[in-house]
Amino acid sequence: MNLKHLIFRKSINHISKLSPKPASTISAAISTSLHSISSVQSSAYIKNPKPISPFIRCIHLTRETKLSYASVEANVVSGDSEDEDDGTTKEFLSRFVWIMRGKLSEVYTDCDKETINGMLLVIVEKVVEEMEKGGIQRMVGSKVAMPSQDFSEDLWKTVWEASNMVLEDMEKARKKERMKQFLQAEEVKEMCRFAGEVGIRGDLLRELRFKWAKEKMEENDFYESLQRFKSEKQEKGGNVLKEQAVAAEDTPAVASLPKRKGKIKYKIYGLDLSAPKWAEVADKIHEKEEMLWPLEPKPISGKCKLVMDKILSLKKEDDPSQLLAEWIQLLQPTRVDWITLLDKLEQQNPGVHLKVMELVLGEESFQTNVRDYTKLIDAYAKEDRVEDVERILRKMVENGIMPDSLTITVLVHMYSKVGNVARANDAFESLRNYGFQPDTKIYNSMMMAYINAGEPRQGEQLLREMETRNIKSSEEIYMALLRSYSRRGDAVGAGRIANSMQFAGFQHNLEYFALLVEAYGQAGDYDQARSNFDNMIKLGHKPDDKCTANMIAAYEKKNLLDKALNLLMELEKDGFEPGIETYTVLVDWLGRLQLVDETEKLLDKIAELGEVPPLKVHVSLCDMYSRAKSEKKALQAVGVLEARKDELGPNEFERIITALCAGGFVQDAQRILQLMEAKGFAASEQVKFSLSASQVFSQKRPKT
Known part of the structure; x- marks a missing residue:
């Protein structure tokens, strides 16, 4: 595309010096052309011209050039000195002349360059005259073109539209230049560096950089407006709000030129940009700008x-x-x-x-791109739609786009959340193969997946890996590992986690001690359980019902009933009242000892609490009454357990069958075995042997 710069002069005589045509001929052509413009419909002028690129504008306004282009100078009425707004004025006039040249050239295809220049000269002189009087702001700010004695209504409307168009383009260019400054701000660079470290690359990083720069610019504009408001308030006093409201109603929708003081000194230099190389350079710069500035x-x-x-x-x-x-x-x-x-x-x-x-x-x-797939996968993953996620992954690979570190991170979180440890581990290892170092969130998600799957040792290995990388895990993860080890009765593992929590500086709360008491109690180490129980009291934590029940259960494993009763008496002196958990442990213990009367007294205590006895109590009663050969009470307990058969596990089934066999209730034991097998549980060889022996040596049920 050939781009030719405007060359015009302040007077017709000055134009005639550059042209072989006589001045009278040029003047006549200008008069004839301007008269013709008046009769042309405004639609001929309102076509949007191609926007001038920053590169072309830069060359257009460059004063010093080493190229051998013809440069001509036109000085409109000189002022005393150029003020700070001359740059804006020059840019406005340059853009305005470029647009008006295109409009005139479209209408007057037969006119030569000198004639078009003459027309532009007359139009620009009128615009400059309005600018000197301050009228250009009113002209471009109004919704309709103001009539003029010099120009026809159609021509003046075209000038008005071109002026508005120029001011809008200048405002966009101003914002664009400001945005370039904020793109280089230190805060934006720091966020981009962090985004790069976590694996964000390419188009997504470019979009995020622009977003952060825009937010920074809006924040800066906000504080600048506050500062201006403060200054105006100090100058105008209490009337500032009213004046601003009035000013807001009169403010035009487009940008405005700066207010002029004195007359305008305007210089413009012509450059012949018809050479093909300038079009190529402009296209390259336009492509670079599209990468930086979103469409x-x-x-x-x-x-x-x-x-x-x-x-x-x-x-x-x-x-x-x-x-x-x-x-x-x-x-x-x-x-x-x-x-x-x-x-x-x-x-x-x-x-x-x-x-x-x-x-x-x-x-x-x-x-x-890969970011678009990742965004959709993340949206499905948040809703736990695993099948949809895997379907999008297959489509992604089929289209030749491979998952990156961000995509795999989403997969780790999703599979960990739904409890699919195998898939979560595969995604976690893939993330490492990419060379990406997992962060705290990924480690925590993976550890929780192992914990929920009953594999606390795997989770602990990741915890040690975090410690070697100086990454501190959260207290919730430590407590989850401690809770998992305690419920499994792994006192060694619970001790390791407890020591790690001490080195990490976490405060010991009631749950911490309760879990240690439970872990050592299930492991049969009642001394360590009691030591942690006493330390808990020394640190000011009052033991609750569950913690006390765990301590009593620790004594039960060694059948130390006197120590358990002494502990309960000491606690009752300090105001402790046993609850359903403690009574459940005692019922089971006394039931195994065949202390029927004492056990039934505990049942009365449970009834006084107004709570429904847990399943374990009914299992204990069935065991106790069956071994005591109390047929009526044993069958009552069996009836309750049959009604709650869905809550029974394999251990409870085997205990019931063994107790019934020991009491001689062989048919009932056989019925419970059938319920057990119906639920998919396989009886142990010991239970099968007990049942077979009972069938062979069955005796008549005792009457009570």
Whole structure:
């Protein structure tokens, strides 16, 4: 494309010196042309010209050049000195002349360059005259073109539209230049560096950088406006709010030129930019600017807007493919148009957003990348839609896009959350193969997956790995590991975690001591259990019902009933009242000792609490009454257990069968065995042997 700069002069005589044509001929041509302009419809002037690129504008305003281009100078009425607003004025006039040249050239195709220059000279002189009087602000700020005695209504309307267009372009260029400054701000660079460290690259990083710079610019503008408000308030006093309200009503919708003081000194230098190399350079700079500055979405109106409204109002069960196809045909969207549509869907219709987003991934105009797939996978993962996630992964690989570290991180969190340890571990190892160092969140997710799967040792290995990398885990993870070891009765593992928590500096709470008491109690080490129980009391923690029950259970394993009773008496002196947990342990213990009367007294205590006895109490009663050969009470207990058979585990089933066999209730034992097998539990050889022996040596049931 050939771009030729405007060359014009303040007077017709000065133009005539540059042209072989006589001045009278040029003057006549100008008069004739301006008269013709008056009769042309305004539609000939309102076509949008091609925006001038920053590179062309830079060359246009460059004063010193080593190129052998013709440069001519036109000085409109000189002032005393150039003030700080001369740069803005020069840019406005340069842009205005470039646009008006295009409009005149479209209408007057037969006129030569000198004639067009003469027309432009007259128009520019009138605009400069308005600027010197301060009238240009009123002209461009008004909604309609003001009439002029010198120009016709159509011509003046064209000047008005071109001026507004120039001011809008200047405002966009100003914001663009400001944005470039904030893109280089230290805070933005720091966030970009951090994003790069966690694996964000390419287009997503570029979009995030622009977003952060925009937020920084808006924040800066906000504080500047506050400062201006403060200054104006100090100057104007209490009337500042009223004056601002009045000023806001008169403020034009477009940007305005600075207020002039004195007359304007305007210089413009012509450059012949018709050489092909300048077009190539301008195209390259335009491509670079598109990478830095995101494109704006296309304006949507008419039928396309109606189709878009239908898409936004779709129901979750509707198929959006036909509407999308129609929308594509009408708009021919680019990536920025797609993103705008998806953002609106996410805000207005979240139920359809994911369905449309999945369809959009297959559109060529969307320019799908790995980040788009990752965003959809993350959305499905947050809803625990594992099948959808795996389907998108397969589609992603089929389209030649391989998952990156961010995608795999999402998979680790999802599989850990749903308890699929094998898949979570595969994703975790893949993340390491990428060379990505897991952070605290990934470690925690993976450790919780192991803990929930009953593999605390695997989780502890990751904890040690974090310690070697000087990454501190959360207290919740330590407590989860301690809880897992305690319930499994692994006192050694619980001790390791307890020591790690001490070195990490975590405070010991009631649950910490209760878990240690439980771990050592189940392991049969009642001394360590009692030591932690006493330390808990010394640190000011009052033992609750569950912790006390764990301590009593530790004594039960060694059948130290006197120590257990002494402990209960000491606690009762300090105001402790046994609860359902403690009574349950005592009922089981006394039942095994066949202390029927004492056990039934404890049952009365449980009834006084007003709580439903847990399943373990009924198992203990069945065991006790069966061995005591109390047929009526034993069968009552069996009836309760049969009603709650879904809550029974293999250990409870075997204890009931063994107790019934010991009491001679062989038929009942056989019935319980059938219930056990119906639930999919296999009886041990010892239970089968006991039942077989009871059937052979069965005796008559004793009557009570």
